[in-house]
Amino acid sequence: MQVLERGKYASAMKRACEAVRLGSALCQNVQLQLKQAEAASKSDKSPVTIADYATQAVVAWSLQRGQGGGPLQMVAEEDSEDLRTEEGASMADRITELVNNAVAAVEPGSNLSRQQVLDLIDLGQHQGGPEGSFWVLDPIDGTRGFVGMRQYAVCLGLVDQGQVVLGVLGCPNLPVEPITPEQGEAGAAEHAGEPGYGCMFAAQLHEGSFVGPLQGDAPWQELQLTDHSDFSHIRFMESYEKGHSDHSFTAKLAKALGITKAPLRLDSQAKYGALARGDAAVILRFPNRNYREKIWDHCAGAVIVQEAGGIISDAAGTPLGFGRGRWLDLDKGIVTSTPKAHAALIKAIAQLVQEGHEPA
Ligand SMILES: Nc1ncnc2c1ncn2[C@@H]1O[C@H](COP(=O)(O)O)[C@@H](O)[C@H]1OP(=O)(O)O
Numbered sequence: 331m332q333v334l335e336r337g338k339y340a341s342a343m344k345r346a347c348e349a350v351r352l353g354s355a356l357c358q359n360v361q362l363q364l365k366q367a368e369a370a371s372k373s374d375k376s377p378v379t380i381a382d383y384a385t386q387a388v389v390a391w392s393l394q395r396g397q398g399g400g401p402l403q404m405v406a407e408e409d410s411e412d413l414r415t416e417e418g419a420s421m422a423d424r425i426t427e428l429v430n431n432a433v434a435a436v437e438p439g440s441n442l443s444r445q446q447v448l449d450l451i452d453l454g455q456h457q458g459g460p461e462g463s464f465w466v467l468d469p470i471d472g473t474r475g476f477v478g479m480r481q482y483a484v485c486l487g488l489v490d491q492g493q494v495v496l497g498v499l500g501c502p503n504l505p506v507e508p509i510t511p512e513q514g515e516a517g518a519a520e521h522a523g524e525p526g527y528g529c530m531f532a533a534q535l536h537e538g539s540f541v542g543p544l545q546g547d548a549p550w551q552e553l554q555l556t557d558h559s560d561f562s563h564i565r566f567m568e569s570y571e572k573g574h575s576d577h578s579f580t581a582k583l584a585k586a587l588g589i590t591k592a593p594l595r596l597d598s599q600a601k602y603g604a605l606a607r608g609d610a611a612v613i614l615r616f617p618n619r620n621y622r623e624k625i626w627d628h629c630a631g632a633v634i635v636q637e638a639g640g641i642i643s644d645a646a647g648t649p650l651g652f653g654r655g656r657w658l659d660l661d662k663g664i665v666t667s668t669p670k671a672h673a674a675l676i677k678a679i680a681q682l683v684q685e686g687h688e689p690a
């Protein structure tokens with residue numbers, strides 16, 4: 331941990347790592363026991379599970395405990411509205427049990443009520459913006475990957491005066507060694523907790539990006555990307571889910587640039603961690619035209635990539651704005667890579683669009 335205990339946000343980093351570890355352990359326990367009945371659909375049709383809610387509550391609990399008083403300022407994905415209805419009551423009880431089990435590992439004997447757990451979940455309703463500082467949480471990024479026994483990540487960032495200053499990613503299913511496309515497709519939930527699986531990424535602005543173990547005490551390693559733009563050697567990453575990013579547009583782009591390696595398709599911000607340590611050199615994301623990107627889906631990953639020497643921007647090359655509220659209002663698509671490849675990618679995307687090949 332020592333390498334992370336420096337810089338302006340050292341104490342926030344310590345609290346963020348503790349909270350993400352606790353949340354990741356909870357997710358890991360739930361993933362293999364998850365029953366269909368414990369997953370529900372939100373109004374936008376995206377899935378949500380008892381683990382999404384319970385992790386949000388546990389991370390909020392941990393951060394609040396660590397900061398010692400004062401209101402927690404947090405922008406987080408989930409809210410408790412559906413859990414406060416009659417149909418949501420049994421799910422709320424399951425979530426309360428999970429939260430209490432996790433909390434007991436830190437504070438034996440503590441017992442939160444259902445009401446307290448729902449109130450913890452609702453601490454994530456901060457509206458974000460350019461002023462002050464606030465946490466940004468995606469309790470489970472890649473819920474579809476979580477349900478499908480593939481990759482997911484517990485993602486926590488800190489925004490100060492509109493800038494991401496800290497990011498931590500817990501990736502329980504990510505192999506310690508570089509992940510291959512075959513491993514990405516096959517899933518890895520059954521390996522979680524085994525030696526060789528489970529990574530944590532952490533970065534602080536101007537203090538570097540690191541990878542370490544989710545459990546155990548192996549040392550942290552600093553990450554530094556090598557810049558190049560030889561696309562014949564480059565592998566790119568994209569969403570596992572076709573519905574989350576236009577795979578046919580990225581195939582055209584890859585062809586135009588001379589990329590021949592098969593894409594690495596992974597769920598969640600695990601992609602940002604994998605990029606920062608060099609498993610692949612590019613992440614392409616082109617969601618559906620009417621999809622509005624949220625800050626919690628990119629906040630932690632963005633600083634982890636940038637501190638490792640990478641660049642993240644929208645498809646026009648404009649940096650992402652994390653200080654404009656809960657959403658990232660951006661030009662279609664997000665492109666992440668090392669600097670030389672990034673410049674070539676932005677140019678190639680503009681060229682394809684000019685030729686009439688718009689992403690879906
Ligand atoms: N229709 C959608 N299009 C694009 N992204 C989506 C859509 N629905 C949910 N997402 C979010 O996109 C991210 C997943 O991206 P990827 O497919 O690259 O892993 C997740 O944060 C996921 O939310 P969630 O946090 O609920 O899983």
Ligand SMILES: [Mg+2]
Nearest residue numbers: 376377407473
């Ligand atoms: Mg979701």
Ligand SMILES: [Mg+2]
Nearest residue numbers: 468471472627
């Ligand atoms: Mg997400």
Ligand SMILES: [Mg+2]
Nearest residue numbers: 407468470471
């Ligand atoms: Mg989520």
